[in-house]
Amino acid sequence: MVDNNGTQKIVGLAPNREHSFYGRDVVSVNQFSRDDLSYIFKVADEMRALVRRVGATDLLKGHILGNLFYEPSTRTSSSFIAAMERLGGSVIPIHGVQYSSVSKGESLPDTIRTLECYADVIVLRHPEVGASAMAARYASKPVISAGDGTGEHPTQGLLDLYTIYSELGTIDGLHVAMVGDLKYGRTVHSLARLLKLYDTELSFVAPEILRLPQGIRGEMDEAGRPVHETDKLEEVISDADVVYVTRVQKERFADLTEYEQVKDYYVVTPQVMAQAKERMALMHPLPRVGEIHYDVDSDPRAAYFRQMENGMYIRMALLAAVLGKV
Numbered sequence: 024m025v026d027n028n029g030t031q032k033i034v035g036l037a038p039n040r041e042h043s044f045y046g047r048d049v050v051s052v053n054q055f056s057r058d059d060l061s062y063i064f065k066v067a068d069e070m071r072a073l074v075r076r077v078g079a080t081d082l083l084k085g086h087i088l089g090n091l092f093y094e095p096s097t098r099t100s101s102s103f104i105a106a107m108e109r110l111g112g113s114v115i116p117i118h119g120v121q122y123s124s125v126s127k128g129e130s131l132p133d134t135i136r137t138l139e140c141y142a143d144v145i146v147l148r149h150p151e152v153g154a155s156a157m158a159a160r161y162a163s164k165p166v167i168s169a170g171d172g173t174g175e176h177p178t179q180g181l182l183d184l185y186t187i188y189s190e191l192g193t194i195d196g197l198h199v200a201m202v203g204d205l206k207y208g209r210t211v212h213s214l215a216r217l218l219k220l221y222d223t224e225l226s227f228v229a230p231e232i233l234r235l236p237q238g239i240r241g242e243m244d245e246a247g248r249p250v251h252e253t254d255k256l257e258e259v260i261s262d263a264d265v266v267y268v269t270r271v272q273k274e275r276f277a278d279l280t281e282y283e284q285v286k287d288y289y290v291v292t293p294q295v296m297a298q299a300k301e302r303m304a305l306m307h308p309l310p311r312v313g314e315i316h317y318d319v320d321s322d323p324r325a326a327y328f329r330q331m332e333n334g335m336y337i338r339m340a341l342l343a344a345v346l347g348k349v
């Protein structure tokens with residue numbers, strides 16, 4: 024695995040320096056190979072078993088995570104906190120940046136350089152594309168992106184892929200349909216980039232104004248993935264092994280009348296699920312704002328709550344790996 028600036032940062036005591044994750048930033052899923060992913064999934068399986076058996080461990084005792092969020096978050100921030108604490112480490116949470124020196128006009132590089140005086144690893148969510156890569160260049164400690172604007176959300180991509188694998192036992196050979204806001208949805212960008220490493224068929228289902236960005240579409244073509252684009256969910260619902268539904272990202276629209284036109288474009292109801300395969304996974308990064316009806320929640324194919332739980336195991340695996348403990 025190569026990070027964005029090619030250097031391995033030195034962190035922690037008695038680390039496992041041999042492993043390619045040690046001391047690395049995580050800013051885009053394009054940095055991972057299939058071997059890296061198998062390794063992280065294997066560690067995530069162990070973390071799941073550990074949490075279920077004993078709840079916590081002291082693997083990261085004495086280590087501190089700086090959790091810096093410039094955008095709202097429920098799942099990502101709390102699962103990083105839970106992951107660090109279940110590994111015996113502790114957390115400096117900076118969520119309402121209005122209460123930090125950011126509100127005094129401090130730049131991102133200075134805030135990062137401050138936090139890394141106290142923390143061993145930094146998790147950053149920021150509204151600007153490329154902010155995590157920029158932070159990683161300034162930081163001498165590993166930076167893990169928790170989403171940069173409409174760019175990527177690499178740890179969500181990892182937990183989504185891990186969920187597909189956990190639910191269906193394979194990734195190769197699957198038909199994955201991504202539905203909704205493919206333009207602004209950063210989780211879609213990361214997951215699509217990860218799926219191009221596997222022998223998958225991809226369907227991108229979106230209204231015209233929310234289609235997958237050309238650049239990412241081009242990456243799929245270069246990787247030789249068969250890609251189908253449509254605005255009709257009914258064209259793919261009965262053939263897909265995974266249906267990955269997303270929220271229309273209201274906060275990214277310059278013109279809210281455009282948002283109003285597309286916000287209720289897709290709604291998955293029990294009637295829609297009746298057309299889906301018997302063995303498939305219905306996923307959503309959450310939060311949902313109407314795209315999946317509550318009556319679908321009890322369907323065994325509804326994987327979104329398991330997906331959310333998997334986020335903690337994946338983040339435990341990543342934290343342990345970049346700090347050289349696995």
Ligand code: NCD
Nearest residue numbers: 098099176210270308309310
């Ligand atoms: C996603 C995000 O922040 O991009 N949420 C998450 O981290 N699970 C998806 C979204 O906000 O729609």
